[in-house]
Amino acid sequence: MARRVAIVGYAQSYHQQDMQMTREDMVFEVAKGALHNAGISREDVDTVITASTDFLDARTISNLYTSMAVGAYLKDESKVEEDGAFAAYYALMRILSEVHDIALVEAHTQGSVVNPHLISSYTLDPLFDRQMGFLNDISAAALQARMYMDKYDVSEEQVARVAVKNLVNAADNPNAHRRMPDVTVEEVLNSKLYYDPIRELTMSPISDGACALVLACEEKAKEITDNPVWIEGVGSCQDTYIRDRSLYKLDSLQKAAQDAYEMAGVSDPFAQIDVFEISEKFAHEELMIYEALGLCREGKGKALVEKGMTEKDGEIPVNPSGGALGADPICATGLVRIIEAAKQIMGEANGYQIPAYRALAHGQFGICAQKNIVFILGGE
Amino acid sequence: MRNVAIIGCGQTKHSGRRRDVNLAEMVGDAVWNALEDAQVSPQEVDAFTVGNMQGFGGVAQPEQWLGDWIGASGKPVLRITTGGSTGGSVAHGAYYAVASGLYDIAVATAWEKHSDSKEPGATTGLSHVALGNMLNLVNCGVGLKHLLSMFVVGAAAGVACYQAMYYMHRSGCRVEHLDMVAAKDRRNAAKNKYAHLQWPDCTPEDIAKTEWIAYPFRYGHVCPASDGASAMVLACEDIARKRCKKPAWIKGLAAYSDEENQIMSEGAGGIAILDASQQIGATMSAIKAYKMAGIKDPQKEIDLAEIYQPFPSQELLFAERLGLFDEGKAWQALEKGEMDINGRMPCDLSGGVNATNAIGSSALQRILECALQIMGKAEEHQVPKEVHNAVAHGWGGATNYITVTVLGDSPY
């Protein structure tokens, strides 16, 4: 990369089911919080990138009435209409270009405004799949899960163990939405069945939440903080539409991860990365993500869970924060992963801290994780 | 800083009803035209930036479905949207993708297909902008008469009416000047084979014959709702010099937003602190973009402009904000023919948004048209002079979002 860019401040809301707060206030608080966390003022910021979607916010031009709240007034501003991790990616590009030095990134969704699963059905091919009427992100994930589980002989118990790990982890994270310290595999397997094998506890909850991040170029970062987290690598990729891709694997994530690893000089992610924060919208997806990230061979994701390797105290902890199963304020989810990964490196993950020098954060968007983005973060 | 150039442009024919194609095919047409123009194969493209306003066409995140149609599967795709200025923001996204050094060739594409909505024109999308706010007003007992006065004057023109009145009051510009702008843009559009409202010999008198919407706007002043898509191929310096005889360099860009002139805030609270014709965001964006481009006197150094003007008053107003004319003097320049194709500062030779408005794509088209003029590929509406520098403008939100892009025939 042409310049080193660091994360120097962050903030997130207490993600919850139905936040008694307007979108504007929620955005204001995280933006203010991130600037405060970085110890800078709005005046120091060069560019502001937000992430939200018109359908999920139920407002066309979703950023229109939050520009003031986020602090974008008379700033070079833009909006990414997908996961906040892509907003961080755009902000990174803006700083790398040397046109801007400090960027504020914000992302939010209030799932309580309109059911995001309904909106997911609006992303389908309107000429064919949407006309059929039954496909949405959950039913598509169910087809994906069945295909993956049949192909690699993965049991429902193994998938449930992923959910248990993340939901128990979420209990230690005060910002998470679904915090279940005592949840068991049985409880997961007995939770409400939506589309077989997807159950209430093997899919992410519908959350309200927001988060914000401050990125700075090297010289500014060093002025701002003694504890910057450097972006060492990034990769992003969009897969083919669901009709024409292999559903049982995440090719686009694999490609995104390869790009990010290459940029960061990571040849063995298992050994070289200390903690992973990933956006698993469904429990089975986490296993597929392990494989796409190169943590194990194809179809062997279940073994990592069986051996407890991705537990908080395992060799490669995944989602010590509880991940997307712990809270899923759609557009904020990926950006929260970046924040959680950065917190681990900064040593600020109170209650779920893992000794970490290098971390991976993953964001996704679209049905069956069509679009993926991977960040590799590192400390000094 | 890495230099970035536009090396290929593509667009579709715009019209009120592109029912011969579906959305994916329409966007595909524009992208394939751009790749062909740039002589770049789809395999060579490193990244895509895309955008439209999803409420207008009813498909959420349409790039996930139509990504395959534009050669984007297996590639990074970034969706950027900012209302009316979406196209400009998408182009800026592609600039930053290349300028960052992460990618060498990026495609920016933006589109709108209004006819996919059953409601006329852009009703669905536009009403969705403030629907929640309007309902809050209703719940707090807004008077029917008040709503009526908002709609009777607003109808299609909305806040632009007020903006025009503010501007006219300040500058002394009159309705006849709006007629002149509209006539010029429709004549210009007739020379642009991709434009929508084409009227070859349109005169200001023709426009003056059309009915009033609300003073100062007549039906003849207003932009159409178009179906169409546009795309550009951007590349880093090495590739641009190798592949393109005359690339259009992006020399400066900025997108500063000014919310204090918005008429309404979240939950229908007031703002409108400044009058909507002040447009500090545009002034600031222009200053920053010119500075980056090394342009000291835009009146002398800029050869032509593409201004985002759904309404003719905006062409005059923003031309001043972009520093192309003295404050309050654009209408006098118009009278002297300075904004015509042979004039000192030709504006919207493509017909601009006033003639073609596929909302998401409109601001990208402004940049694309400047690039065509620099590359000498504007065909019938090519300006008969050397174009060294051109400025493109985008405008959106509720009068608050701006994109300004300065292009040149050399990166320095």
Added chain:
Amino acid sequence: MSSQSEIVLTKAPVPLVFGFQWSVGEMMEKFIKTLADKKILGAKCPQCGYVYVPPRWRCGKCYAKIEEGNLTELSGKGILLSYTTAYVELDGVGNFKELSEPKAIGAIKLESADSTIFMPLGEVKPGDLKEGMKVEVVWREEPKGELADIKYFRPVKG
């Protein structure tokens, strides 16, 4: 992040429904109209041979142009790649409605096609569904050249 202001929940007092009418383009029009003859069309890429269902004019794999002459008639039989049983259904306003009778949904690869299509399954108990199972299309009694002509897919008997 503690201060929480009081909020008002705003619902529309009157129905507010927007309609969309997507034009389908020539390839898709042919596909839909041909359903009236109980035929499913695919499009075979002349360069890489990938067969798309429904048909389209540009290959997303190798980017070659696909012409009308590349349209190919498919058998209406295929194999089940995956399946799920729906216990709920999303209504038009985003509520999950419990289904009194669970519905089966399949991901199907039609014979000599490469795309996966997502279709309702019928005449089969959820427990009998198997990956790799042969399935066939069941047509509406009087097909009219609409997408609804495809009623569902069922297992091939025998």
Added chain:
Amino acid sequence: MPYIKEQRKETISVEADWDVGGSTTWKHSTLLREYAHGLKEKKIIGSLCPGCGKVIVPPRNICGRCHRKMDERVVVSDIGTVTCFVISAPVIKGKTKVMGMDPVEMGLVAEGERVISVYVKLDGADSNIDTELINCKPEEVHVGMRVKVVWAKEPQGKLSDLEAVEPLKD
């Protein structure tokens, strides 16, 4: 109008609905309600930014310039100045439709009347409110005109209590 017409093949369409009303619950602050309630006592409430001292009517939550909450409330005058106006075309029965409704038929506007919509900066406020100007001929309205709020006969704590503005007579 002699626009160049083009003929194009039209393919068939497929359809779907987007039930915005049914699927959405918007979350709003209580500010507008607070403002409407104030109107019952003929009080026009604005929010004051403790940073820049600007007063916004109706109240809003956040000052973007100062990036801080505008928690203070102030009452502004019901007299103000027209900063901008727009005059409608004559409203004609059966021709002018607002959201499918006919304003003449509903008795809201007289046949042939030209509605004057104005932006008014009330004394003590820094923002404009949009309202209607009544008891004034379209030829007479001008920027800088002093106007006064016309209150409903029996204010009920609704936005409609602030009916319109009319020219201020000295």
